[in-house]
Every structure is written in C-alpha cells, then in structure tokens.
Amino acid sequence: MxxxxxxxxxxxxxxxxxxxxxxxxxxxxxxxxxxxxxxxxxxxxxxxxxxxxxxxxxxxxxxxxxxxxxxxxxxxxxxxxxxxxxxxxxxxxxxxxxxxxxxxxxxxxxxxxxxxxxxxxxxxxxxxxxxxxxxxxxxxxxxxxxxxxxxxxxxxxxxxxxxxxxxxxxxxxxxxRWLEEGKQLKGMQVMTKHKSLSYLIKFFGLEEVASLEPRPGLPPTSSHLAKILESVGSKNVRAIIRAPYESDRGIDWITSKTKIKNVIIPYTVDGDDNSGDLFALFDRSLAILKSAL
Amino acid sequence: MLRIKFAVLTCLLVILGSSPLWAASDQEVELLRAEIAAMKAAHEERILLLEAKLEEVAVAKVAAKSEASSDEIIAVAPIRPATNRRQIKKNLFNPSIGLIFNGQYTQHETAEGEIAGFAVGHEGERGGEGFAIDHTELTFSSSIDDKFFGSLTAAIVKHEGKTEIELEEAFIQTMPGLGLPTGASIKAGRFLATIGYLNEHHTHTDDFTDRPLPYRVFLDGGYNDDGLQATYVLPTDFYAEIGGGLFRGDDYPFGGSDGEGIDAWTAYARTGGDIGENQSWRLGGSVLSGKSTTGRESNHELVSYVGDTDLYIADARYTWAPTGNATNQEFALQGEFFWKEEDGFYSDAESGADSVLMDDSSEGWYTQATYKFARNWRFGARYSQLNAADVPTGLIGSHLDGEGYNPKAYTAMFDWTNSEFSRVRLQYNREELASGQGDDQIMLQYIMSIGAHAAHKY
The missing domain is CATH 3.40.50.1980 (Nitrogenase molybdenum iron protein domain)
Known part of the structure; x- marks a missing residue:
C-alpha cells in the first residue's frame, strides 16, 4: 500500500x-x-x-x-x-x-x-x-x-x-456563425422537459411555451400534461427538447397526439456521437434544432 | 438615430425603385446602394459595440455579486415590500438549521420480542406498538471560522413516558484551512464513530425503518461517544482511507466509564472504486475495542457487565445504476459482518448470576438489497442473523443463555420518495428472535425534513 x-x-x-x-x-x-x-x-x-x-x-x-x-x-x-x-x-x-x-x-x-x-x-x-x-x-x-x-x-x-x-x-x-446560421430558429416554439436548456433557448432566440415538469424537478403529472396538450392547439410548437439524461416520460404521450417532435439535444460534450468538443456541441445542437423546424 | 436614417433611406430607395417619375440612372442607384451598405455596416458595428458594453456591465454586476456570499444573495435578491427592507446583518451568520420528522405506526403479532442469548441495550430493544414519533432530529451546523466546522444534532425522544433531549452529536471538525496534510481531518466532541457502514449514518438515511439485528445487539443502534477521531484519505489513485479514534467509553457496548483515562478506541480502513460506468463499490474493515469499568447495564437494567469488549466489523457496499445515473433506477447491495469477543464478568439480577466470568465470542451479520425501479419508488429486502456465545455454567438460564438458538429476522420494505426531503415507507418484519418464537410486524413510517439538509454519504 x-x-x-x-x-x-x-x-x-x-x-x-x-x-x-x-x-x-x-x-x-x-x-x-x-x-x-x-x-x-x-x-x-x-x-x-x-x-x-x-x-x-x-x-x-x-x-x-x-x-x-x-x-x-x-x-x-x-x-x-x-x-x-x-x-x-x-x-x-x-x-x-x-x-x-x-x-x-x-x-x-x-x-x-x-x-x-x-x-x-x-x-x-x-x-x-x-x-x-x-x-x-x-x-x-x-x-x-x-x-x-x-x-x-x-x-x-x-x-x-x-x-x-x-x-x-x-x-x-x-x-x-451560429447566430447567423441560427437566424431562422428565432421564435421557434419548443417545449422542454426540465429547465436544463434555458440558456440555449435564449441564445438562439427560441420561444419556450411550456415545460413538462409542473414544477422544476417534479415529474410530469397527467393533469399537467393534459393542460399542456390543450394549450398546444393555439400554438405552433415544433418540438419537445430535452437533455440525454432526462427521461422521455410524458413526452411520448404528447408526441403521439400531436405533430410535435421528440428531440434530444446533446446538452454537453459527448452528449451524442457528434458532440466531441464544445464547438461540435453547438454545431450539433444547431443542426438538430434546424432539422426540427 | 441610425435606425431612423436607415429606415428613411430604405423608404427612399423603394420610392426611387418603383416610381417611373423618378427614373434615376443605374449609377445613382448603385451609389445609394453603396451608401446604404456603409450605413448598415456602421449600424451593425454600433450594435456590436453596445452589446459588448452591455455584457461588460452584466459581468461587472455579476462580479460584484459574487463577492458577497451566496447566503447574502438569497437574503437580498427577492423583491420585498418596503416595510420589510430592514436588514438584520447578524442573521447572515446564522448556522444551517435542519429538522427531521420521523413518525410511524407499528403493529406486532406477539407480546414477546426479546433477543435470546444477548445483552441488549435500550435502543436495541424491539420498538413500541401503535402510533409513535421516533427520533425528531434537530441539526445546527456551520463553519466556525476558516479552520473549524461545528455541528450539533439533538434528538427529541420519548423515553419511559417522558420527553427528553438526547445529544446525538455535538462535534467540531477541522477544515482544510487549518493546514493539516491534504486529506486529513480531526473531529472532536460527541459523534457517531466511523466504523462499519451504517454506524456513521443518521438513522433517517437508512433504507429500512429499524436497524439490523447486529446493530441492535452489538452497538445499541449506533456507537456515538465522546472522543477524538482522525481520518486520512491516502493520496492514491484509487480511494483508500484510514482512521481511528480515542473515546471515553461511555456508550454501548461499553458503559459506566468513570472518566479516568481512555476506555475505548477505534480503527478503520476503507477502499472503493468504480467498475466501468455502471457499478461502484466500497469495502471496509474496522475495530472497536474498550472496557466497561464500573458496569454496563442492559436488558432493562437486569444484566450488567464489567470487562473488555472487542468488536471487529467488515462492511461492503455495491451499487449499480444504468450509466451511473441513479435518478430513475438503482440497485444497491450492502452487508456487514460482526465478530465480538468479550472477556469479563456478567451479572444477571433475574437468574441470580453474580459476576460470572465469560470469555467467548459471538457473531452477527446482515445483508440487504434495495432496488429503485422508478424515480420515486424503491423496494428492498434484508436478512439478519446472530450467533450467540456458549455460556458458562454460571450463566445458564440467564439472559445470555440462548440455548444454542440463532436469532434471525427477515425484512421487506417498499417506499415512496417524493423528493429528497420526504419519504413514506411500508415495512414488514418477520423476527424469530428466540427458540419457538415468531413475530410478524408491520410498520408504516414517514421521514421528512425541513431546512438545511446535508448531502448523503455513499
């Protein structure tokens, strides 16, 4: 020893x-x-x-x-x-x-x-x-x-x-470059699982219309999800975005009833196969968001 | 200003381009275009400059904020009514305060619940029936200055019909600022000694409502004594920690210390690590050794013991969680083995045994598994067993005579954890603690905390 x-x-x-x-x-x-x-x-x-x-x-x-x-x-x-x-x-x-x-x-x-x-x-x-x-x-x-x-x-x-x-x-x-290439994302309506992507949302000027967690850290409840679904009709929500470690609980239910996409953002370095460093992380996040538009 | 000029120019350009009356030459259009481009560039530069300035101001603001302690920020940040703006600065240094509520409803099948063949202290006895609040723990803790940290945990308990305050822990601990070697720390006062796995944990963090049999008979729930303890994390790549303490020798399995000298000591060594991404483990070995000088009372003050006690403990814990992420799924396996050697004199007021020499060993162990199958739900199982010592002729028929029987207990539990601050648990015990005796028990328990809540150890 x-x-x-x-x-x-x-x-x-x-x-x-x-x-x-x-x-x-x-x-x-x-x-x-x-x-x-x-x-x-x-x-x-x-x-x-x-x-x-x-x-x-x-x-x-x-x-x-x-x-x-x-x-x-x-x-x-x-x-x-x-x-x-x-x-x-x-x-x-x-x-x-x-x-x-x-x-x-x-x-x-x-x-x-x-x-x-x-x-x-x-x-x-x-x-x-x-x-x-x-x-x-x-x-x-x-x-x-x-x-x-x-x-x-x-x-x-x-x-x-x-x-x-x-x-x-x-x-x-x-x-x-990200701001230039991400111009078309401005105003894109998204929903989130947890408040883990707020800074990305702000950077690209997305609009977060709802969070599946009724309160930060508390798992989605069926009544809260129903309320969200009800409010979706009047909006143009493209995707529910979440970090890789966040469960998809509640997301499937909403995506199956609407055209909203279920999108995983790498969130951090190595969040997926194409996010090997900080630059790749944002390149990849931008590409994912654009494809969800 | 720039923006207005830009707009006017754009309008002009539109008018120029669309109006046949103002059929300007291509050259003029080009000129105007160039001017617009120049203005646009200046405009963008100006915006960038303003953005940079804004960022500077924001950073300065954050920097100024970061100089204040985070506690201050919490106190200052919320918008309050004007009448409430008076700041009481002395409060900023208040310690963290935490309170644990712990209540349960228990039902036993049989009236008898004695553990055959063992000296059992008050905390190790079977709990009462019906509604009851168990230990209500109140913890105050804070850094004292740059070199010391202090913590007090008092439990409010009902003991023989009276509400009492038990001082579970009241200790000071050195902080890295003191200048001890990195990884070294000294604790002094009364505290739960670092031995085994469960001993240093407060019972509210346990995975089961009650402690396993060996903890009940060998440590009376847990060993917290007055003393001094040093710990050292070795500077190795893998985790290795050693430590030891000197104690008054007043808490079970010792007792009746007259305060002359040091009656008990501990030593431990631990190691642990990860296996891949999903698994972690820890192994430890420890010793608790000491003597009871004027007599350790047990079994409702019927049994007393004067002599030496050595307790050797081996502990292991293993956890598995997919990708190391315990949020939604985790499996934990844990076990401890106890070997106790006693060399001293037992008296039993009931059997009439008076200072009978006993030099023998007894053993005990438990193993438990818990599985978190969803974010808020877990179930678990535990088995614990004791092997009593053979008694000398003088102690036949006394509380220490287990008649060769090995007490055992089977436990199953199911709990719901709403947040890290609240948990409700249902537990079933089947205890076979004496020959021919079986007791089915049901316990429904809640554990909740308000205020500061220290992070839980691995």
Whole structure:
C-alpha cells in the first residue's frame, strides 16, 4: 500500500500536469481548451448522468483529493455530492480559494427566483445553473479559468494566455456563425422537459411555451400534461427538447397526439456521437434544432 | 438615430425603385446602394459595440455579486415590500438549521420480542406498538471560522413516558484551512464513530425503518461517544482511507466509564472504486475495542457487565445504476459482518448470576438489497442473523443463555420518495428472535425534513 502511494505521487510529480477536477464535461472540455497538455482533466459526470443526482462515490473522493483546480457550474447544481467531496479535498480548492471556480459566479444568470420555497419544486436560489449552453458564457468562465491557471501555474502563464486568445478568437468566430446560421430558429416554439436548456433557448432566440415538469424537478403529472396538450392547439410548437439524461416520460404521450417532435439535444460534450468538443456541441445542437423546424 | 436614417433611406430607395417619375440612372442607384451598405455596416458595428458594453456591465454586476456570499444573495435578491427592507446583518451568520420528522405506526403479532442469548441495550430493544414519533432530529451546523466546522444534532425522544433531549452529536471538525496534510481531518466532541457502514449514518438515511439485528445487539443502534477521531484519505489513485479514534467509553457496548483515562478506541480502513460506468463499490474493515469499568447495564437494567469488549466489523457496499445515473433506477447491495469477543464478568439480577466470568465470542451479520425501479419508488429486502456465545455454567438460564438458538429476522420494505426531503415507507418484519418464537410486524413510517439538509454519504 505504501509503495503504491509513493509510486503514484512520484509519477504525478514527474508529469507535473495540473489536475483539474470538473463536475461536468463542459468544464473539463473548457479547461482542456485553455490548459492543453499542461492540465489533466477529469469530469465527475458524463453526458448521460444528471448532474443533480450523482453520489459522492469513493472514486470521486480520491480524484478530488488530488485536484489542483475544481471547476463546477455551482448554483446548487452539485449540492447533493460536491460538499461531501470538498470535505476530503485540499485547502487550495475550497470555496473562495484560488483553485475553486464556481462558474455561475461569472455569468449573468437566468431564472433567478423571487420566491424561495420548497413547495415550488427543485428551486435554485441563485438562478438556473445550466449556464454553459450559451456559448458567450464559456468565454466569461474561460476568462476566469485563465486567471486561475495563471495564478496556480505561473511558469506556464504565457502558454495559457496564448491558448485562451486562440480559443477566444475561434469561439467568437463560431458564435457569429451560429447566430447567423441560427437566424431562422428565432421564435421557434419548443417545449422542454426540465429547465436544463434555458440558456440555449435564449441564445438562439427560441420561444419556450411550456415545460413538462409542473414544477422544476417534479415529474410530469397527467393533469399537467393534459393542460399542456390543450394549450398546444393555439400554438405552433415544433418540438419537445430535452437533455440525454432526462427521461422521455410524458413526452411520448404528447408526441403521439400531436405533430410535435421528440428531440434530444446533446446538452454537453459527448452528449451524442457528434458532440466531441464544445464547438461540435453547438454545431450539433444547431443542426438538430434546424432539422426540427 | 441610425435606425431612423436607415429606415428613411430604405423608404427612399423603394420610392426611387418603383416610381417611373423618378427614373434615376443605374449609377445613382448603385451609389445609394453603396451608401446604404456603409450605413448598415456602421449600424451593425454600433450594435456590436453596445452589446459588448452591455455584457461588460452584466459581468461587472455579476462580479460584484459574487463577492458577497451566496447566503447574502438569497437574503437580498427577492423583491420585498418596503416595510420589510430592514436588514438584520447578524442573521447572515446564522448556522444551517435542519429538522427531521420521523413518525410511524407499528403493529406486532406477539407480546414477546426479546433477543435470546444477548445483552441488549435500550435502543436495541424491539420498538413500541401503535402510533409513535421516533427520533425528531434537530441539526445546527456551520463553519466556525476558516479552520473549524461545528455541528450539533439533538434528538427529541420519548423515553419511559417522558420527553427528553438526547445529544446525538455535538462535534467540531477541522477544515482544510487549518493546514493539516491534504486529506486529513480531526473531529472532536460527541459523534457517531466511523466504523462499519451504517454506524456513521443518521438513522433517517437508512433504507429500512429499524436497524439490523447486529446493530441492535452489538452497538445499541449506533456507537456515538465522546472522543477524538482522525481520518486520512491516502493520496492514491484509487480511494483508500484510514482512521481511528480515542473515546471515553461511555456508550454501548461499553458503559459506566468513570472518566479516568481512555476506555475505548477505534480503527478503520476503507477502499472503493468504480467498475466501468455502471457499478461502484466500497469495502471496509474496522475495530472497536474498550472496557466497561464500573458496569454496563442492559436488558432493562437486569444484566450488567464489567470487562473488555472487542468488536471487529467488515462492511461492503455495491451499487449499480444504468450509466451511473441513479435518478430513475438503482440497485444497491450492502452487508456487514460482526465478530465480538468479550472477556469479563456478567451479572444477571433475574437468574441470580453474580459476576460470572465469560470469555467467548459471538457473531452477527446482515445483508440487504434495495432496488429503485422508478424515480420515486424503491423496494428492498434484508436478512439478519446472530450467533450467540456458549455460556458458562454460571450463566445458564440467564439472559445470555440462548440455548444454542440463532436469532434471525427477515425484512421487506417498499417506499415512496417524493423528493429528497420526504419519504413514506411500508415495512414488514418477520423476527424469530428466540427458540419457538415468531413475530410478524408491520410498520408504516414517514421521514421528512425541513431546512438545511446535508448531502448523503455513499
């Protein structure tokens, strides 16, 4: 046991790559964009896992304990497991420390509730935490990640700055293209399963006419679905969009009675076979939405 | 301004293009077109600039907000009536407060429910019948400063007709800011010791209404004592954790500590990991060792014990969830094995045994499985069994004489979880705790929480 411990540490020192613990794949991907081979990223969840509901498993404890930098969405998205993991992590990645980035703090948040009460469902008091689906937020969070990487690993600061500048240019160009190519999506009426796609909806200017969850986090009820179906007649709803980890409960019922399509948006990196990085994620989301028009 | 000019020009162009009276030359049209294109470009640039500015302001606003603690944001963000705007700043540092409601209705088939061959403490006895509220837990917790965290859990319980407050936990714990090596932490005060699997969990997080037989007889439900405990997560790629504690030795399976010296200690080691994407596991081994100096009372104060007790526990847990996503489906398998060695003197007021030497071991184990088959629904089954020690002649006929019988219990449960804050459970037990005795039990239970609710451990 002791020799194993010694070996692992000796090898990690030799590599000297910063260990980045990301709660979600999008942040691992963003950290790789900026950190390149100077960082070793690990994502606690993958695209088919609901980041609200994973467990503080033993394997995650060992990962977080070795992390130099933690990047999470925050805004209570990881409240069920991150606090337990942080208890086992180092001082430099605790709340408020240089190695702790809670992405929600650096972007304008949507859906900040004015009333906070548990009878209203799964409420996030700080606002909707699924912020990465507006690519402009990736720049804001990326800027902060750059600041932190420079502080933690000063020796490679030029490397990080250069990579961020390249990423920024590439993303700005892509954003302009997405907005241009997504023009026809403006005003497209959609329904959602959960409020996990709000930022994407805002970015492309879609119109969310209803959510199948009667209240955030509560599964659809038949009376709520009936109400939705009733209201559909007067509208021109093209699709029900959802993340890969969200169940299709209730969706089939509505799509079988209407011409509304059942559409899965990749939601995050590797959400489907054609979403291998952040750029592909938005390319793919755009293509899926356009084909649902 | 730009927008109006643009509109006017567009109108002009339309008029020019459609009116035969103003049959302008191609050259003039081209000129106008070029001018419009230039204006359009300027217009777009201006909009982009304004958007960038807007983004800057938004970011500055967010940055300013992020400097305040999240608690403050919650307190400040909602729109309130003017009369309610007075801020009481001292409240911002209030600890998190959580309350657990736990009530049940129980029905037993037989009047007798004693566990043959074992010394059983108050919490390990069969619960009462009818409507009852079990432990109502009140938890206060908060970071104390940059280096310490504090937590208190008090249970309001009814004991022999009186409502009492039991101090389940009152501890402080070091935070990473203290400068201990990464992965190390020290806890001091009264707390549920880190041994086995269930012991460090509060009962409201259990998968069944009651604790399995070995917990009832060996730990009186759970071992929480006054002491000090150190834990350390090793810096290995796989999860490995070790730890140990020193305790007063006042809680079951010890008791009657006169406070001179340290009467009990613990040690544990754990490891765990993932198998592919769907499966996770944890294995652990632990020791609880100590002595009862002035006498540990059990079996309604009829049995007392003075001597050494060593308890060895092995625990395992395995979970499976499709793609590691436990939202709608999860299977969990868990088991613990206990081996207890006692070397001391038993007295039994009922059988008349007086300080009879007993040097022997007893065992117990349970295994349980739960399956979540839909987002809000689970069912589960559990089997637990005990193997009593052989008693010396002096203890024949006493509470410790199990007459070679191995007590066992079969359990099935079904529960509905509306949210992480509320759960309703139906449980059936078949307990065969003494030779020729069988008891069918039905329990209907609710567990609900308000206020702050700490995340549940794996």
């Amino acid at each position: 002791m020799s194993a411990a010694f070996l692992c540490c000796a090898s990690s020192n030799a590599m000297a790559a910063l260990e980045v613990f990301a709660c979600e794949p999008e942040w691992a991907s963003l950290a790789s964009e900026i950190g390149g081979d100077k960082v070793k990223t690990f994502s606690a969840t993958h695209a088919r896992q609901d980041p609200h509901f994973i467990k503080a498993r033993p394997s995650l404890i060992s990962k977080v304990r070795r992390a130099d930098l933690i990047v999470c969405s925050g805004a209570d998205l990881e409240i069920g497991w991150l606090p337990l993991l942080l208890e086992r992590a180092g001082a430099d990645v605790q709340r408020g420390a240089v190695g702790n980035v809670m992405a929600y703090q650096y972007v304008p948040l949507l859906e900040i509730p004015t009333v906070i009460d548990r009878s209203l469902g799964d409420i996030h008091p700080d606002g909707n935490p699924h912020i990465h689906l507006d690519p402009r937020n990736l720049l804001l969070v990326g800027k902060e990640l750059l600041n932190r990487l420079v502080l933690i690993d000063e020796g490679n600061s030029d490397f990080y700055k250069l990579r961020f500048a390249q990423f920024e240019t590439k993303l700005n160009t892509a954003i302009a």
